[in-house]
Amino acid sequence: MKLPYIGRRLLQVAPTVSGVLLLTFILIHIAPGDPIQALASGNGDEDYYAFMRHKFGLDQPLINQLGTYVGNILRGDLGTSYITGQSVSTTIGERLGATLLLTGTAIIVSSIIGIGLAVVASLRSDGALDHATNAASLILYASPVFWIAQLVLLFLSLRLGWFPVQGMNSAGLDAGVFGTVIDTAWHLALPAGVLAIQEVAVVARLMRSGIREELGQDYIRTARAKGASESQVVVRHALRSALLPVVTVIGNRIGNIFSGAMVVELIFGWPGLGQLILSSSQTRDTPVLLGIFLLVAFTVVLSNLITDLSYAWIDPRIRLK
Amino acid sequence: MKNRLKHLFLACAIVIGVTGLTGQVHAATTEPTAPCTKLGATETGPKKLKLVCAEISENKIWVPLGGDLVVAIPQDPGQLNPATTTSGAVHTASEMVYNGLVGLDDRLNPMPDLAESWTVNKKATVYTFKLRKGVKWHDGQPFTSADVKYSFDEVLLKYHSRTRASMLGAIDSITTPNPLTVVFKFKEPYAPLLLQLDVTEAPIVAKHIYDGTDPTKNPRNLSPVGTGPFKFGSYKTGSEIVLEKNKNYFKKGEPYLDRVIMRVIPNANTQVIAFETGEVDFLWGIPGPDRARLLTKKKVNYLVTRRNPGGANCMMTISFNLQKPILANFNVRKGIFQALDRNAFLKNILFNEGSVPVSPFSKGIAWAWGRKLDLPKYDAKAANSLLDSAGWTGRDGSIRTARGVYGVADGTKLSIDFLHFPTFSAYAELYKAQLKEVGIDVRLRPLESGPFSTAVFTKRDFDTNIISYCNGTDPEIGIRRMYDSKQIGPVAFSNAAGYSNATVDSLFQSARNTLDLNKRQVLYQKIQEDLVRDLPYVWLVESAGTRAFTADCGGFKPYGLFAETAYCQK
Numbered sequence: 001m002k003l004p005y006i007g008r009r010l011l012q013v014a015p016t017v018s019g020v021l022l023l024t025f026i027l028i029h030i031a032p033g034d035p036i037q038a039l040a041s042g043n044g045d046e047d048y049y050a051f052m053r054h055k056f057g058l059d060q061p062l063i064n065q066l067g068t069y070v071g072n073i074l075r076g077d078l079g080t081s082y083i084t085g086q087s088v089s090t091t092i093g094e095r096l097g098a099t100l101l102l103t104g105t106a107i108i109v110s111s112i113i114g115i116g117l118a119v120v121a122s123l124r125s126d127g128a129l130d131h132a133t134n135a136a137s138l139i140l141y142a143s144p145v146f147w148i149a150q151l152v153l154l155f156l157s158l159r160l161g162w163f164p165v166q167g168m169n170s171a172g173l174d175a176g177v178f179g180t181v182i183d184t185a186w187h188l189a190l191p192a193g194v195l196a197i198q199e200v201a202v203v204a205r206l207m208r209s210g211i212r213e214e215l216g217q218d219y220i221r222t223a224r225a226k227g228a229s230e231s232q233v234v235v236r237h238a239l240r241s242a243l244l245p246v247v248t249v250i251g252n253r254i255g256n257i258f259s260g261a262m263v264v265e266l267i268f269g270w271p272g273l274g275q276l277i278l279s280s281s282q283t284r285d286t287p288v289l290l291g292i293f294l295l296v297a298f299t300v301v302l303s304n305l306i307t308d309l310s311y312a313w314i315d316p317r318i319r320l321k
Numbered sequence: 322m323k324n325r326l327k328h329l330f331l332a333c334a335i336v337i338g339v340t341g342l343t344g345q346v347h348a349a350t351t352e353p354t355a356p357c358t359k360l361g362a363t364e365t366g367p368k369k370l371k372l373v374c375a376e377i378s379e380n381k382i383w384v385p386l387g388g389d390l391v392v393a394i395p396q397d398p399g400q401l402n403p404a405t406t407t408s409g410a411v412h413t414a415s416e417m418v419y420n421g422l423v424g425l426d427d428r429l430n431p432m433p434d435l436a437e438s439w440t441v442n443k444k445a446t447v448y449t450f451k452l453r454k455g456v457k458w459h460d461g462q463p464f465t466s467a468d469v470k471y472s473f474d475e476v477l478l479k480y481h482s483r484t485r486a487s488m489l490g491a492i493d494s495i496t497t498p499n500p501l502t503v504v505f506k507f508k509e510p511y512a513p514l515l516l517q518l519d520v521t522e523a524p525i526v527a528k529h530i531y532d533g534t535d536p537t538k539n540p541r542n543l544s545p546v547g548t549g550p551f552k553f554g555s556y557k558t559g560s561e562i563v564l565e566k567n568k569n570y571f572k573k574g575e576p577y578l579d580r581v582i583m584r585v586i587p588n589a590n591t592q593v594i595a596f597e598t599g600e601v602d603f604l605w606g607i608p609g610p611d612r613a614r615l616l617t618k619k620k621v622n623y624l625v626t627r628r629n630p631g632g633a634n635c636m637m638t639i640s641f642n643l644q645k646p647i648l649a650n651f652n653v654r655k656g657i658f659q660a661l662d663r664n665a666f667l668k669n670i671l672f673n674e675g676s677v678p679v680s681p682f683s684k685g686i687a688w689a690w691g692r693k694l695d696l697p698k699y700d701a702k703a704a705n706s707l708l709d710s711a712g713w714t715g716r717d718g719s720i721r722t723a724r725g726v727y728g729v730a731d732g733t734k735l736s737i738d739f740l741h742f743p744t745f746s747a748y749a750e751l752y753k754a755q756l757k758e759v760g761i762d763v764r765l766r767p768l769e770s771g772p773f774s775t776a777v778f779t780k781r782d783f784d785t786n787i788i789s790y791c792n793g794t795d796p797e798i799g800i801r802r803m804y805d806s807k808q809i810g811p812v813a814f815s816n817a818a819g820y821s822n823a824t825v826d827s828l829f830q831s832a833r834n835t836l837d838l839n840k841r842q843v844l845y846q847k848i849q850e851d852l853v854r855d856l857p858y859v860w861l862v863e864s865a866g867t868r869a870f871t872a873d874c875g876g877f878k879p880y881g882l883f884a885e886t887a888y889c890q891k
Contacts, residue, residue: 031771031772032771032772032774032775032776033769033770033771033772033774033775034771037770037771037774037813038408039406039407039408039480039482040406040407040408040482040813041406041407041408041409041482042407042632042791042813042814043407043482043483043486043632043814044407044482044483044485044486044812044813045482045485045486045808045812045815046810046811046812047485047486047489048482048485048486049811049812051479051485052480055537080538081399083399083400083408084399084400084542084543085400085535085537085538085539085542086399086400086538086540086543091558094558094559095558095559098559098560150590153590153591153594154594157594157598158594158597158598161598164600165591165594165595165598165600166584166586166591166595166600167560167561167584167586167600168560169560169561171389171391171561171582171584171600172389172391172561172563172580172582266587266588267588267590267591268591269560269584269585269586269587269588269591269595271397271557271558271559271560271585272559275397275559275585275587276397276559278587279396279397279399279587282769282770283408284771
């Protein structure tokens with residue numbers, strides 16, 4: 001029953017992704033500027049520009065360039081970076097790990113903390129913790145990531161010296177596997193924390209209101225009547241139902257987290273895709289940009305699919321057709 | 322056992338280090354004749370390092386040997402072959418792996434690098450270079466004249482935009498009569514060559530690595546092989562580049578550092594914080610607002626220089642679009658020039674890091690800048706009467722309107738646009754405010770570099786704009802493009818004003834063909850006198866770069882092989 005559904009959803013991926021690809025291809029090409037300017041950085045004569053344009057095939061009509069690009073994509077070749085001369089898949093692959101580590105940590109940490117906070121707050125409805133969680137999540141949700149990041153840097157790194165300021169590892173690190181893991185975790189703490197903060201706010205608020213709503217339902221009264229303790233009522237019964245919208249939100253926020261990661265990566269010098277997007281758009285490195293957009297489009301479409309699937313898994317009442 | 326030896330060695334090193342500090346060292350660490358007296362490092366860290374006597378900028382001082390230098394770079398370079406591009410990011414990260422044929426000293430005089438000597442024929446058409454003997458590439462292969470010929474023919478004259486633009490049309494042939502001799506022959510007299518052979522303009526790459534490949538795509542661009550003071554260690558993209566000491570460097574005894582680690586830190590604020598916490602030892606520049614705060618710190622030293630990885634002797638320059646009827650009028654241009662208080666730009670935007678130009682050419686090209694030129698002075702009254710006389714009239718405080726201005730309908734408001742990079746918005750705000758004082762309305766158009774170049778050079782859709790024109794080490798490299806009528810066209814950062822003057826064109830050509838510096842100076846003086854008569858640009862401020870480094874380190878050069886003689890005691 002489920003397989004055809006997945007099949008149909010997967011079929012939708014192709015047109016969505018090609019639409020995104022076509023749109024970005026056109027957008028990048030109608031935007032002024034070209035990669036030769038970045039290579040020459042304000043120098044060179046007409047002859048140099050003509051020579052380099054020809055070398056990269058930029059002197060071809062746009063439709064031919066698109067044709068060549070699509071042909072290469074179908075063969076699984078994302079092309080070659082104008083700036084580095086390396087293949088795009090290698091270039092992106094080198095940065096993907098760092099971004100996945102950062103966003104993955106942020107998603108997991110924020111989901112756990114956000115849900116945990118909501119549950120604890122629900123146990124003591126209208127208690128001090130409940131109000132504090134509410135107020136804090138409002139403030140955090142309204143604060144821009146770059147601002148929080150700067151404050152955290154100034155306070156925790158510069159003033160207290162607890163965390164490193166930037167990078168994924170210490171300079172010139174040579175510490176073996178275990179040492180590297182510890183060093184990475186130490187460097188990860190601030191950027192992942194900053195990225196997670198807003199997600200915590202979103203998740204906690206949504207979860208809290210969800211649980212509150214569920215607690216008024218008949219089946220909760222039944223559970224209480226059966227003699228279940230308050231924590232059992234909240235965790236076993238209300239939590240499970242209230243989780244549904246939260247899962248949707250976490251899934252749909254993958255795109256947000258990616259864009260938040262861009263800012264966080266720049267501020268903390270984290271060597272991920274966000275940095276790569278910025279430098280590639282500055283240098284008009286079209287193949288790399290298109291490669292990243294392709295990847296992000298895939299990720300967002302797939303994460304939506306996974307969200308829908310987990311929906312059915314969490315709530316047996318839902319049938320995917 | 323090993324550990325004990327290590328401790329013993331450390332103890333010795335400490336003793337040597339301490340005696341070095343008290344100035345009692347005679348023959349312990351270096352040849353007895355070295356007349357070193359002063360200690361280079363002003364701070365002493367926990368790790369005592371062995372001292373050697375070094376000659377740095379003509380001073381002989383004791384410097385510690387070994388240690389790491391951590392440098393912040395704003396952008397991941399992507400690749401490490403400086404011969405294939407003029408991108409500042411690539412050059413900053415990779416130049417220390419390479420050498421040029423001829424270096425440039427602090428005053429831009431040519432000095433031996435890979436070439437130990439050279440001769441030029443009287444007509445300046447044939448340059449013969451004698452190469453240093455016994456130089457080896459980092460992989461152990463010998464360096465020969467074939468590498469030089471290959472570097473120029475197959476890499477520099479194709480892909481290095483400046484070298485290609487200035488030399489490709491002029492050069493006749495490059496020949497290698499023997500492994501240690503290279504001869505450059507030009508079609509016509511070519512004067513600037515010795516100033517464009519350093520590691521920035523013409524880094525020499527290894528033929529055995531690149532021969533038969535596309536040099537822009539060779540995988541070794543990510544693990545480069547050069548002859549320079551540091552060899553490639555590792556490259557984690559987006560994160561860091563580690564360069565290691567080249568123990569067989571042809572300049573004996575150099576470099577002093579064990580490693581140079583370049584950290585990619587895109588955000589300028591983060592760079593400063595990392596510098597303050599000690600994660601980073603060296604910054605290429607400091608954002609204006611942070612300067613005052615950092616300057617009060619005792620543990621920070623500075624090197625102020627006109628030379629940058631992107632080019633030397635940079636001047637913030639306002640271009641007038643001479644094709645626009647408003648700005649075609651000399652009195653309007655001179656009025657704007659006199660309405661601008663250039664000292665205010667220097668003080669408020671550059672925090673006095675630089676100078677107000679006294680001639681169209683940068684003062685950094687010591688022999689070429691124009692003497693005794695009468696650049697218009699800041700004088701709002703004079704500016705007002707110039708604008709009045711040009712037909713732009715208006716009551717005090719309001720925007721001027723046209724009356725009888727050629728090509729402009731009567732009653733048109735005096736409103737011009739100003740294109741600028743977003744990073745130059747402080748200049749834009751001040752420009753707008755100062756011109757408002759004389760009744761000119763300025764519409765600001767901030768544009769990123771791509772759209773900016775298209776608007777200015779391709780579409781010529783602008784009234785005024787601001788560009789940081791790096792004048793380079795020779796007028797032929799970075800100045801001629803601003804005034805040569807053949808360079809009005811779609812190439813970025815060429816003749817933005819659209820200035821066309823046949824006399825100036827031919828004077829530039831003669832100067833290029835003249836070897837004698839005194840004679841060239843006369844030609845450039847004449848050019849600059851013409852330019853001041855025409856005012857196609859406002860030569861606003863000459864910007865300098867500030868390198869900041871912790872007081873534990875020293876011995877830096879302004880650019881290129883910047884850490885060749887650097888040392889750190891941490």
